[in-house]
Amino acid sequence: MIRVQSEDFDLAAEVAAMSGGNLAIGGVCAFVGLVRDFADDDSRIKAMTLEHYPGMTEKALAGIEKEANQRWPLEASLIIHRYGRLEAGDRIVLVAAASAHRSAAFDACRFLIDWLKTEAPFWKLEEAASGTRWVEAKGSDGEVAGRWSRKE
Amino acid sequence: MIRVQSEDFDLAAEVAAMSGGNLAIGGVCAFVGLVRDFADDDSRIKAMTLEHYPGMTEKALAGIEKEANQRWPLEASLIIHRYGRLEAGDRIVLVAAASAHRSAAFDACRFLIDWLKTEAPFWKLEEAASGTRWVEAKGSDGEVAGRWSRKE
Amino acid sequence: MKLVFFAWLREKAGTAEVEVSPPDTVSDVGSLIEWLKEQGGGYGEAFADLSVVRVAVNQEHVKLDHPVKAGDEVAFFPPITGG
Amino acid sequence: MKLVFFAWLREKAGTAEVEVSPPDTVSDVGSLIEWLKEQGGGYGEAFADLSVVRVAVNQEHVKLDHPVKAGDEVAFFPPITGG
Numbered sequence: 001m002i003r004v005q006s007e008d009f010d011l012a013a014e015v016a017a018m019s020g021g022n023l024a025i026g027g028v029c030a031f032v033g034l035v036r037d038f039a040d041d042d043s044r045i046k047a048m049t050l051e052h053y054p055g056m057t058e059k060a061l062a063g064i065e066k067e068a069n070q071r072w073p074l075e076a077s078l079i080i081h082r083y084g085r086l087e088a089g090d091r092i093v094l095v096a097a098a099s100a101h102r103s104a105a106f107d108a109c110r111f112l113i114d115w116l117k118t119e120a121p122f123w124k125l126e127e128a129a130s131g132t133r134w135v136e137a138k139g140s141d142g143e144v145a146g147r148w149s150r151k152e
Numbered sequence: 153m154i155r156v157q158s159e160d161f162d163l164a165a166e167v168a169a170m171s172g173g174n175l176a177i178g179g180v181c182a183f184v185g186l187v188r189d190f191a192d193d194d195s196r197i198k199a200m201t202l203e204h205y206p207g208m209t210e211k212a213l214a215g216i217e218k219e220a221n222q223r224w225p226l227e228a229s230l231i232i233h234r235y236g237r238l239e240a241g242d243r244i245v246l247v248a249a250a251s252a253h254r255s256a257a258f259d260a261c262r263f264l265i266d267w268l269k270t271e272a273p274f275w276k277l278e279e280a281a282s283g284t285r286w287v288e289a290k291g292s293d294g295e296v297a298g299r300w301s302r303k304e
Numbered sequence: 305m306k307l308v309f310f311a312w313l314r315e316k317a318g319t320a321e322v323e324v325s326p327p328d329t330v331s332d333v334g335s336l337i338e339w340l341k342e343q344g345g346g347y348g349e350a351f352a353d354l355s356v357v358r359v360a361v362n363q364e365h366v367k368l369d370h371p372v373k374a375g376d377e378v379a380f381f382p383p384i385t386g387g
Numbered sequence: 388m389k390l391v392f393f394a395w396l397r398e399k400a401g402t403a404e405v406e407v408s409p410p411d412t413v414s415d416v417g418s419l420i421e422w423l424k425e426q427g428g429g430y431g432e433a434f435a436d437l438s439v440v441r442v443a444v445n446q447e448h449v450k451l452d453h454p455v456k457a458g459d460e461v462a463f464f465p466p467i468t469g470g
Contacts, residue, residue, distance in 0.1 A: 010164050011163055011164040011167055011182075012162050012163040012164035012165070013164070015163055015184070019186070020241075021241070023188060023189035023190075023240045023241050024188060024189070024190070025186050025188065026185065026186055026188045027183060027184065027185050027186065028183070028184045028186070029181070029182070029183050029261075030163075030181070030182045030183075030184075031179060031180070031181050031182075031254065031257070031258070032167070032179065032180045032182075033178065033179050033254070033387055034171070034177050034178055034179065034180070036175060036176060036177065036178045036252060037175035037176070038175075038176070050386065051310060051311055052310075052386070053308070053310055053360070053363070053379060053381070055363055056360055056363035056364075056379065059363050059364075060363075081386065081387075088175045089172075089173070089175050092386075092387070093386070093387050100188060102183065102185070102265060103296075105183070106183070106258070106261075106262050109181075109258075110258050113254060113387055116386060116387050117384070117386060117387040118384065119365070119384075120384065120386050120387070121310065121360070121379075121381060121384055121386070122384055122385065122386025122387070123310060123311035123381065123382060123384060123385050123386070124385045124386070125311070134311050134312045134382065134385075135385040136382075136383075136385070137382070137383030137384065137385050144255075185470055202469065203393055203394055204393075204469070205391070205393055205443070205446070205462060205464070207446055208443055208446035208447075208462065211446050211447075212446075233469060233470075244469075244470070245469070245470050265470055268469060268470050269467070269469060269470040270467065271448070271467075272467065272469050272470070273393065273443070273462075273464060273467055273469070274467055274468065274469025274470070275393060275394035275464065275465060275467060275468055275469070276468045276469070277394070286394050286395045286465065286468075287468040288465075288466075288468070289465070289466030289467065289468050
């Protein structure tokens with residue numbers, strides 16, 4: 001399941017809703033991304049605003065989730081990404097994968113967040129004491145996602 | 153933090169308690185292990201009883217957590233393992249790691265569960281229709297944990 | 305053809321969304337960008353460094369040689385920074 | 388010396404915990420096991436296949452050549468299956 005929303009989410013409720021009642025699940029791996037209070041250059045951050053591309057965001061997330069389910073034997077998967085203004089400490093994103101075996105759950109969960117970071121159209125505008133600034137993409141995100149590329 | 157308990161746990165509350173207020177955390181990776189309704193040989197399982205070695209269990213878990221914190225720059229880590237009788241669908245274990253960066257959170261979380269599976273003294277007694285049976289260790293768990301061995 | 309802009313590309317272009325009717329010589333994303341720069345406004349600044357411009361046509365990531373035609377939704381944005 | 392047994396080793400040994408005073412010839416885990424087998428009871432069956440027996444001395448995983456002495460807590464159990 002994918003969801004794009006401005007509201008916060010409850011980790012336990014979301015994981016329970018995703019996996020509840022499926023007794024084939026042996027493990028759930030979940031990753032929660034949070035707003036840190038410092039930028040990549042170590043300057044202080046009070047808050048940020050996440051802009052996204054409605055329509056394409058949902059399409060990209062659904063595509064990433066589908067790809068994960070094709071690569072691993074998952075019993076359930078979940079992507080929730082927030083948009084709008086978020087303060088330091090707030091939750092930004094939740095990705096989770098459930099499988100009979102922990103290895104698939106871990107690998108799929110990591111794939112979901114790695115790919116989301118290069119495929120899903122979100123942009124962060126940071127609020128520092130000196131003003132606002134668009135976050136620059138990290139080259140390392142592309143490299144990390146590249147690791148998952150299929151060898152055709 | 154480590155905890156060995158018979159009671160269930162709430163994923164969201166535990167992760168919030170572990171990471172709450174630490175604004176240096178950019179990501180939390182959590183893994184929850186659940187009781188499946190089938191055994192490794194595909195026979196049906198109704199429930200299981202987890203026996204452990206009080207004293208050594210806490211010592212082993214504390215050692216695993218300490219090792220993870222030495223290997224990765226973690227802001228917080230958590231291991232909760234239950235014992236006693238658990239039914240299919242019940243939560244068995246929660247491991248979680250929080251870091252400024254997602255890569256450390258993922259790697260440390262996986263290390264925690266991989267090592268726990270070969271170091272922490274727990275034994276599962278499965279209840280099938282045909283009676284009870286001690287679960288046999290999987291050779292693959294030792295191999296997986298072996299991947300983490302330090303090259304001296 | 306509908307153009308949409310996000311993040312600092314939206315700020316530099318001075319618009320979030322605009323309908324355009326480029327001439328027939330505009331056949332792909334690259335020639336669309338060249339044509340937009342000729343139209344003036346904030347487009348020159350928005351497209352000054354194409355190494356930091358990403359493009360989607362009909363909500364799929366594409367490269368500069370991807371064809372564009374009437375009716376398409378073409379989006380311009382910086383490298384993404386979500387998650 | 389305190390011996391503790393877990394899982395099917397506890398069931399086969401017929402005891403969860405027992406105090407023993409082995410002779411001085413028992414210097415390591417291996418010789419302790421041999422001595423226990425000579426004592427009869429369920430120990431023969433418990434230690435029939437040492438490839439599936441794991442040992443901890445004072446709550447640390449050890450091998451069969453690990454020394455044991457008076458006052459130690461020696462635990463016998465199958466390969467662990469937690470998590």
